[in-house]
Amino acid sequence: MEIARHWRLQRHRYSLVGEVCNHCGVKIFPARDVCPECNAPAKTPYTFSGKGEVYSYSTVHHPPEGFEHFAPYVVALVRLVEGPLVAAQLTDVEGEKIEIGMPVEMVTRKLRDDGSKGTIVYGYKFRPVIAGGAAVVAKDAAV
Amino acid sequence: MCVPRPLPTCYSLGLGRDKLEASHLKIMKPNRDVGIVGYGAYVPRYRLRGTEISRMWEGEQGCTPPIKEKAVPGLDEDVATMSLEAARNALKRTAIDPSRIRAVWVGSESHPYAVKPTSTIVAEAIGAVPHTLAADWQFACKAGTEAMQAALGFVGSGMADYALALGMDTAQGRPRDALEYTAGAGGAAFLVGPAEESVAVLEGSTSYVTDTADFWRRQHEHYPAHAGRFTGEPGYFRHVIAAASEIMAALGRKPADYAHVIFHQPNTKFPRKAGRELGFKSEQLEAGLLVNDIGNTYAGAAMIGLTGVLDVAEPGERVLMVSFGSGAGSDAFDLRVTDAITARRACALSTRDYVVRRHEIDYATYARHRGKIRME
Numbered sequence: 001m002e003i004a005r006h007w008r009l010q011r012h013r014y015s016l017v018g019e020v021c022n023h024c025g026v027k028i029f030p031a032r033d034v035c036p037e038c039n040a041p042a043k044t045p046y047t048f049s050g051k052g053e054v055y056s057y058s059t060v061h062h063p064p065e066g067f068e069h070f071a072p073y074v075v076a077l078v079r080l081v082e083g084p085l086v087a088a089q090l091t092d093v094e095g096e097k098i099e100i101g102m103p104v105e106m107v108t109r110k111l112r113d114d115g116s117k118g119t120i121v122y123g124y125k126f127r128p129v130i131a132g133g134a135a136v137v138a139k140d141a142a143v
Numbered sequence: 144m145c146v147p148r149p150l151p152t153c154y155s156l157g158l159g160r161d162k163l164e165a166s167h168l169k170i171m172k173p174n175r176d177v178g179i180v181g182y183g184a185y186v187p188r189y190r191l192r193g194t195e196i197s198r199m200w201e202g203e204q205g206c207t208p209p210i211k212e213k214a215v216p217g218l219d220e221d222v223a224t225m226s227l228e229a230a231r232n233a234l235k236r237t238a239i240d241p242s243r244i245r246a247v248w249v250g251s252e253s254h255p256y257a258v259k260p261t262s263t264i265v266a267e268a269i270g271a272v273p274h275t276l277a278a279d280w281q282f283a284c285k286a287g288t289e290a291m292q293a294a295l296g297f298v299g300s301g302m303a304d305y306a307l308a309l310g311m312d313t314a315q316g317r318p319r320d321a322l323e324y325t326a327g328a329g330g331a332a333f334l335v336g337p338a339e340e341s342v343a344v345l346e347g348s349t350s351y352v353t354d355t356a357d358f359w360r361r362q363h364e365h366y367p368a369h370a371g372r373f374t375g376e377p378g379y380f381r382h383v384i385a386a387a388s389e390i391m392a393a394l395g396r397k398p399a400d401y402a403h404v405i406f407h408q409p410n411t412k413f414p415r416k417a418g419r420e421l422g423f424k425s426e427q428l429e430a431g432l433l434v435n436d437i438g439n440t441y442a443g444a445a446m447i448g449l450t451g452v453l454d455v456a457e458p459g460e461r462v463l464m465v466s467f468g469s470g471a472g473s474d475a476f477d478l479r480v481t482d483a484i485t486a487r488r489a490c491a492l493s494t495r496d497y498v499v500r501r502h503e504i505d506y507a508t509y510a511r512h513r514g515k516i517r518m519e
């Protein structure tokens with residue numbers, strides 16, 4: 001059933017945990033236990049950095065059941081810096097100009113919210129990278 | 144024959160016990176020195192200006208709002224996702240393996256589930272499971288600082304090397320209620336650990352708690368209720384001022400000893416007034432006073448103020464943080480910033496980075512974000 005499926009997937013969904021091939025070093029996401037490059041068994045967990053860029057994207061205006069609450073929303077293929085291509089929603093993008101090649105970072109957000117009675121499913125999405133280094137309030141600025 | 148025994152007078156309940164002198168007060172400080180090893184903040188991206196709320200309810204000639212604007216969570220955010228980002232920021236400022244965290248404690252009054260902990264979601268996502276305690280704390284706006292005190296004690300006792308305490312809220316105000324102007328979203332995470340690894344060491348902590356019904360929400364109610372002006376004097380000021388005065392008296396400090404002070408901030412007026420009454424200068428409040436830009440973040444309010452202070456504090460400086468939770472009580476913390484702060488704070492986004500990231504929304508979008516429009 002649904003809850004069991006979500007529970008099995010939650011580790012990789014919450015934090016982008018995939019695998020690394022010990023034979024050729026390829027990083028794998030989602031986990032599939034076999035290296036797509038060299039066919040060697042690959043079962044070593046690997047946590048991705050969450051950094052990547054938009055490879056392609058599209059806006060969903062007619063969402064499937066369970067996602068109506070979030071529409072319209074943007075889905076994208078994100079090329080992770082470690083290599084794999086991941087399909088995910090973009091979030092925090094209202095008013096942003098989305099472009100191919102735009103740097104994004106992984107965040108964990110609500111994927112589905114089955115109303116007031118069901119469970120909430122959390123998982124990875126990507127947002128534009130937050131610029132760091134905002135000028136902090138200097139200690140003597142307030143004087 | 145049965146002769147009733149007189150009750151020993153030493154067990155008489157309560158009488159005179161609230162008159163304890165500050166000098167008798169046992170300051171809370173574990174035998175093992177502990178402190179904050181990592182800290183992280185989170186504020187969602189959306190902002191609703193106070194003038195937009197007054198335009199909605201009072202027209203263009205509306206009153207002057209109590210704060211400039213408040214942070215509003217995105218449609219896909221809640222206390223679990225927000226806690227997780229703050230926790231990840233706290234972990235980025237340390238090099239520890241998350242599996243060594245022995246407790247993940249989330250203080251909030253807006254947990255996504257009535258039954259099912261927020262803390263297990265956070266613990267699972269950061270990799271602290273399965274050998275960890277996980278629990279959600281409740282005490283209105285001081286749920287997070289209470290979790291912090293417990294984490295400091297837990298590590299101080301030696302039962303744990305590291306414990307994670309969070310205060311996070313997506314506060315709701317009833318449409319048109321005075322609280323709608325200030326009920327914001329955000330909070331902070333603190334990884335508590337040994338003093339040797341800390342960016343701020345605990346010098347002492349105290350709590351001041353009474354049964355005072357100034358603000359409450361019953362089980363199935365969507366919005367909280369409050370006692371209007373009653374929340375001020377017997378609620379906020381009585382507890383904040385008592386906790387702050389007591390910790391300073393017990394540690395032999397005066398306001399000038401602190402470089403920074405953070406008070407719970409339901410608006411800009413209350414913390415400024417408490418500061419003045421206690422003898423602090425407005426500059427001492429500046430770095431930790433964020434309410435004008437993000438709103439009242441309830442269980443997150445004092446704690447995110449502390450992250451703002453740690454972003455700018457110099458080694459050796461003393462910091463006083465005093466929370467307030469309705470119901471009612473205050474927790475006070477006396478902290479000393481260490482040399483480790485200089486290198487560590489650059490390892491994650493600063494609180495300011497989140498404050499300046501803003502996307503303004505109108506009242507209609509806000510109503511949708513906060514579930515005030517019901518489709519069925």
Ligand SMILES: [Zn+2]
Nearest residue numbers: 021024035038
């Ligand atoms: Zn391979």
